[in-house]
Amino acid sequence: MxxxxxxxxxxxxxxxxxxxxxxxxxxxxxxxxxxxxxxxxxxxxxxxxxxxxxxxxxxxxxxxxTDSLPSQADEEAQTPHLQNAKTYSERRVQEEENLPEHIEGLISEVERQEESVNSDVQTFEDQVIDLYEQGYSASQIAQKLKSGKTEIELFLKFRAKGVKDS
Structure with a gap:
């Protein structure tokens, strides 16, 4: 043991x-x-x-x-505000003119695309209203817009309540 x-x-x-x-x-x-x-x-x-x-x-x-160049700051302080605004706008125009052509092309293309997107696209609310006025049910609208049925129903209820209130 x-x-x-x-x-x-x-x-x-x-x-x-x-x-x-x-x-x-x-x-x-x-x-x-x-x-x-x-x-x-x-x-x-x-x-x-x-x-x-x-x-x-x-x-x-x-x-x-900056301390060695106080005269330049004093001259700018003495000029009237209108001249400052005018020179600012002139500088801005000159800066825009100094942009390379490829950058100007890109800017104009972006602006055109923004305009086309903003003009062609209906808001979500407008799409729901249009489909509802065409006779679609809330579930059909939700399927078409790939959204939630409850979201569509709530939107339609709030819209109906808003129409009654006004």
Whole structure:
């Protein structure tokens, strides 16, 4: 009987020793990951600090450049607002004239497509009303417009209520 207990004890000790080794390796892996994260954090902080210093230097240069050109700002402040509006519109026209031909072509094509889409397409509500006036039921309208039957029924009820109220 005692040999059985001794074998059981050794088996339990072996299992516990194995479990301790596994936990120790996991702990080492977690510590290594933590070290890597700290290193990455420090690198990120250093990069951000360098970026902020560079940004600050650029801002100081910009301030120096704007301080050295106060006469131009004073001249613009002295001109009347109408002249500013006129020059703005003239600048805008000049900018539009300076656009390359392929960009102008694209802009005009987009405008034409917008106009055709806006003029040809009926709104969802108009389509529902037209189909309802043609005698279609709510379920048939829902199938044609690929919409929910309940949505169509509610729209028709609200429309009927709105017509009665007015």
């Amino acid at each position: 005692s040999t059985l207990l001794w074998l059981l004890s050794f088996a339990l000790h072996g299992v516990l020793l194995y479990a301790v080794m596994i936990l120790y390796t996991r702990l080492a892996a977690v510590k290594e990951t933590e070290k890597q994260q700290k290193k990455i954090l420090e690198e990120t902080e250093n990069t951000l600090a360098a970026f902020l210093l560079e940004l600050k230097e650029e801002n100081e240069k910009l301030i120096e450049n």
